[in-house]
Amino acid sequence: MITPLKEFATDIRIQEMIEFKARGFGHTGGSLSVADCLAALYGGIMRIDPKNPQWEDRDRLVMSKGHAGPALYATLALKGYFPLEELKTLNQNGTKLPSHCDRNLTVGVDMTTGSLGQGASTACGMALGLKHSGKDARVYLILGDGECQEGQVWEMALFAAHHKLNNLIAFIDYNKRQLDGYVKDICDLGDLVAKFKSFNWYTTMIKGDDPDLIRQTVLDVQKNQGDRPGMIVLDTIKGAGVPQIENIPLNHHTNVTPEEADEIIAQLEEFKRKG
Amino acid sequence: MFKLIYNGEKEKKAGKKVFGETMQKIVEQDPLAVYLDGDIMNSIGTLGLEKKFPDQVFECGIQEADMMGIAGGLSAVGKKPYVHTFAAFAARRAFDQVFISIAYAKNNVRIIGSDPGVTSAYNGGTHMPFEDICLYRAIPHSTVIEFTDSAMLASLLPTLKDRPGLTYCRLNRKEGTAIYSEDSTFEPGKANLLRDGKDVTIVACGMMVGESLKAAEILEKEGISAAVIDMFTIKPLDEEIIKEFADKTHAFVTAENANIVGGLGAAVAAFLSESTPCPVIRVGVKDEFGQVGTPEYLAEVYGLTSKEIIEAVKKAVSMK
Ligand SMILES: Cc1ncc(C[n+]2csc(CCOP(=O)(O)OP(=O)(O)O)c2C)c(N)n1
Numbered sequence: 001m002i003t004p005l006k007e008f009a010t011d012i013r014i015q016e017m018i019e020f021k022a023r024g025f026g027h028t029g030g031s032l033s034v035a036d037c038l039a040a041l042y043g044g045i046m047r048i049d050p051k052n053p054q055w056e057d058r059d060r061l062v063m064s065k066g067h068a069g070p071a072l073y074a075t076l077a078l079k080g081y082f083p084l085e086e087l088k089t090l091n092q093n094g095t096k097l098p099s100h101c102d103r104n105l106t107v108g109v110d111m112t113t114g115s116l117g118q119g120a121s122t123a124c125g126m127a128l129g130l131k132h133s134g135k136d137a138r139v140y141l142i143l144g145d146g147e148c149q150e151g152q153v154w155e156m157a158l159f160a161a162h163h164k165l166n167n168l169i170a171f172i173d174y175n176k177r178q179l180d181g182y183v184k185d186i187c188d189l190g191d192l193v194a195k196f197k198s199f200n201w202y203t204t205m206i207k208g209d210d211p212d213l214i215r216q217t218v219l220d221v222q223k224n225q226g227d228r229p230g231m232i233v234l235d236t237i238k239g240a241g242v243p244q245i246e247n248i249p250l251n252h253h254t255n256v257t258p259e260e261a262d263e264i265i266a267q268l269e270e271f272k273r274k275g
Numbered sequence: 276m277f278k279l280i281y282n283g284e285k286e287k288k289a290g291k292k293v294f295g296e297t298m299q300k301i302v303e304q305d306p307l308a309v310y311l312d313g314d315i316m317n318s319i320g321t322l323g324l325e326k327k328f329p330d331q332v333f334e335c336g337i338q339e340a341d342m343m344g345i346a347g348g349l350s351a352v353g354k355k356p357y358v359h360t361f362a363a364f365a366a367r368r369a370f371d372q373v374f375i376s377i378a379y380a381k382n383n384v385r386i387i388g389s390d391p392g393v394t395s396a397y398n399g400g401t402h403m404p405f406e407d408i409c410l411y412r413a414i415p416h417s418t419v420i421e422f423t424d425s426a427m428l429a430s431l432l433p434t435l436k437d438r439p440g441l442t443y444c445r446l447n448r449k450e451g452t453a454i455y456s457e458d459s460t461f462e463p464g465k466a467n468l469l470r471d472g473k474d475v476t477i478v479a480c481g482m483m484v485g486e487s488l489k490a491a492e493i494l495e496k497e498g499i500s501a502a503v504i505d506m507f508t509i510k511p512l513d514e515e516i517i518k519e520f521a522d523k524t525h526a527f528v529t530a531e532n533a534n535i536v537g538g539l540g541a542a543v544a545a546f547l548s549e550s551t552p553c554p555v556i557r558v559g560v561k562d563e564f565g566q567v568g569t570p571e572y573l574a575e576v577y578g579l580t581s582k583e584i585i586e587a588v589k590k591a592v593s594m595k
Contacts, residue, residue: 023397066401091397091567098399098567114401115368116337146314149336179314180322180334186314187336250317 002275005211008078009039013241014268015074015087019097021261022088027099029238029251031071033175033208034063034142037234038075040214041140050080053108059137060110060126064119065144065173066100073097073106081108117150119143120170124156127168127229138222141170146178149187154199160229161200169221169230170201173208175238179252196231208234209241241268277459277467281488284453286425291448293425294387295320297432298357302331308436309349313339313360319389319448321359339369346384347376355383355436361395362388362445366407378414378441385435391421391445391481392532393573395565403565409537411443412510418463419510421445421481426455427507431463438463445481449570452485454505466513472502475588476520476527480506480539483530483558483579490584501528501588509539514546521551526591528556530584532574535559554594556587 002010012035020026042048046059063072070090077084082096089095096105100114111126113119123141130137143153160168172192176183183189196203202225206217214234221230238252239245242264248254298321301308314337316322324332335342339360346356358365365373365388377384388407390396395403411419420435422428422444435442442463454469461467469484470491479487484505491501502520506513521527527547529540540557547555560577574580 093568093572095567099397100399100401102400112401114399115364146337149314149338151338151341178337179318180312180316183336186334187338252317 002272003212005039005043005215007272008043009036009211010241010268010272011078012039012071012074014265015078015084016070017256017261017265017268019070019074019087019090020256021258023091025253025255026070026090027067027252028245028254028256029177030065030144030173030175031068032242032245033236033238033240034068034071034173035241036209036211037142037171037173037214038071039211040218042075042079043211045215045218046140047137050108053081057135057137060139062111062113062119062123062126062139062141063101064113064123064141065116065147066113066119068142069097069099069101072101072109076106076108116144116147117152120153120156123170124160124165124168127160127165128163131165131167138167138169141168143170143172144178145172145174145176145183145189148172148189148192157196157199157201164227165229166225166227169218169232172231172233173236174233175236177238177252181250192233200228201231202226202228203231203233205233205235208236277461278456279454279469280456281452281454281485283489285450286453288425289448289450290425290428290446291318291320293429294446294448297429299324301357301433301436302328305355305436306331307353307355309333309354309356311335311342311346311356311358313337313342313364315360315389319359339364340372343369343372344376347380347382350382350384357385357387359387359389361402362391362404362407363395363402366404366410370410373441374414378417381440383439385438385442385444387444387446389446389448391447392560393570393577393579394447394449394482394532396570396573397567399567400565405534405560405563405565407445408509408531408533408539412537412542414441416440417510418442418508420463420508422447423481423484423505423507424451424454426457426459427461429457430459431461435463447482451482454484461507464508464511464513466508466516467505468502468516469505470501470503472500472524474500474524474526475592476502476504476524477530477584477588478504478506478517478527478539478543479530480509481532483532486579486581487530487584490581490588493581493585494588499588499592506539509542512542512546517543517546518551521547521553525553526595527553528558528584528587528591530558532579533559534562536562554591556591558583558587
């Protein structure tokens with residue numbers, strides 16, 4: 001038996017595959033590796049109301065690695081923000097579900113992203129604004145590890161700590177790969193935990209494939225972060241949960257045939273049944 | 276000298292394949308030539324060059340602003356940098372670094388922006404550069420080029436190696452319409468007259484060159500004689516040929532896969548209004564943001580097809 005959160009994460013992956021199948025290609029690797037994190041956040045951590053997506057007091061999510069839009073769309077559709085059927089329009093002409101997250105197109109998307117690094121600052125701005133309006137809503141930020149090569153991420157890290165933004169919790173999807181290959185070969189990030197600690201963030205690193213652990217860790221961070229922003233580094237695999245995609249060396253953007261998608265969906269359904 | 280091979284068909288090789296081969300030749304032939312990329316090598320046909328040429332090819336990762344500054348520094352110590360990223364990031368994401376550390380500091384750097392305008396297709400609004408021509412034109416003493424096809428890319432890119440100052444090139448990494456024979460050569464700043472005409476002149480760049488030739492063929496059947504000029508160097512503009520055709524046709528249409536604000540059309544109109552005033556109708560994106568879709572769909576949405584060129588020609592002729 002798998003837990004309800006793990007089931008939610010698996011459903012997210014299934015819906016992602018339905019999206020990719022309809023279009024024939026997409027940012028599979030990085031969309032699969034964030035499924036467990038999204039399941040934890042939308043599966044109980046975040047204060048949201050899918051029937052009132054513009055609710056002023058809601059928690060916000062900024063998917064700064066904006067190319068993981070398909071993962072967020074699957075999550076939002078499963079939560080009832082819009083019909084599941086719409087997922088098949090991913091990247092079709094005239095769609096409301098583009099490659100990269102767009103707050104003006106998709107119900108439930110809180111910020112427009114796609115130019116890496118920029119979501120870091122907008123999330124920080126949201127947290128600053130909410131805090132200074134006396135609101136208790138929180139902001140969750142998801143960064144890619146490759147994305148952390150952008151200087152903007154580190155400018156934000158300084159600012160958020162200086163302004164004691166303890167209503168901000170960031171995640172790094174530490175899947176070790178970016179577009180051209182392994183992060184350590186391209187421009188090594190070194191010890192991310194030590195770096196964020198030294199920037200005065202409450203920082204921890206956990207395995208990123210267990211939504212129940214992610215949930216518990218978020219609660220722990222909220223309890224312990226004091227007046228610091230929180231950082232949870234998620235040790236993940238690019239393409240996580242789908243060995244066929246994990247095993248493609250350059251799996252940032254891959255083709256997905258209908259047969260491959262069906263096989264993967266069947267596999268994931270099986271996992272839901274048997275664990 | 277160039278030879279036109281246009282017959283409406285697509286090129287056999289994608290721009291990224293040709294870019295990869297050409298970049299390799301450039302670094303092989305000149306030890307001072309260096310190539311920097313921002314985690315887009317797998318998309319532009321160059322992945323692996325950083326291992327083959329570790330002293331000349333640098334994969335920077337996702338840090339465009341830093342990469343532009345590094346290119347400026349490399350030039351300052353005598354290297355000849357070529358820098359590539361998607362055109363959106365080459366223009367918007369690192370503009371001040373390009374402006375100050377490259378152009379103002381008088382360093383010599385070539386920047387290649389791929390996926391111009393609607394060719395960025397499924398990457399959508401954040402990645403769809405309609406403004407890069409405008410932004411790069413606004414940098415003093417810059418050169419702004421759009422490769423018309425991959426034959427031009429292969430021939431022209433190596434010759435830019437010793438060009439002083441900042442040179443920006445737009446590049447389609449997919450298969451566009453074939454325009455030139457492989458042995459064609461090109462001179463920056465000198466436009467190509469692809470088709471003579473007496474009623475109107477169409478000045479185009481990039482993927483709109485093929486659309487303009489198509490439009491001119493249709494217009495000919497309707498009794499309108501349209502000249503077609505490939506203005507692949509958008510800056511400095513070939514004023515001589517524009518002046519010549521202003522005197523001859525007294526009407527212009529411009530066509531570009533970019534915002535008409537500050538683009539090729541704006542450059543041509545500005546020159547004409549100060550020298551030989553005559554009607555100029557600009558075909559291009561009308562001050563809009565990008566979105567996802569197939570390039571064909573997007574070309575229709577934004578009015579970037581031969582149909583709009585034909586309408587514009589009729590309007591320009593009627594205004595004479
Ligand atoms: C500023 C910017 N530069 C380049 C890109 C192109 N790009 C999109 S995703 C990506 C790789 C991202 O790697 P990472 O952040 O590790 O994401 P993940 O591996 O989780 O998908 C690149 C280079 C971009 N979207 N934005």
